[in-house]
Amino acid sequence: MYSKAEKSQLYELVALAQHSHPTVRLWSQNLLDDKPFSYKGDPILDFTISNFLDRLAYKDPKSL
Numbered sequence: 001m002y003s004k005a006e007k008s009q010l011y012e013l014v015a016l017a018q019h020s021h022p023t024v025r026l027w028s029q030n031l032l033d034d035k036p037f038s039y040k041g042d043p044i045l046d047f048t049i050s051n052f053l054d055r056l057a058y059k060d061p062k063s064l
Contacts (some may be wrong), residue, residue, distance in 0.1 A: 010031075010032070013028045013030070013031055013032050016028035017029045017032055
């Protein structure tokens with residue numbers, strides 16, 4: 001209550017604001033700037049490892 005923790009920097013967000021993925025960079029920068037952001041999907045389902053592996057397995061290869 002007296003440490004003013006809500007005023008301190010979130011160092012994880014500062015590092016994520018420099019991330020190579022544009023969505024990670026945008027969301028973390030919005031959190032640092034105290035701006036709202038919206039996500040249209042369900043993050044509980046969309047960011048699971050099984051969903052990631054399904055998308056990776058069924059992704060079409062790039063043509064050269």
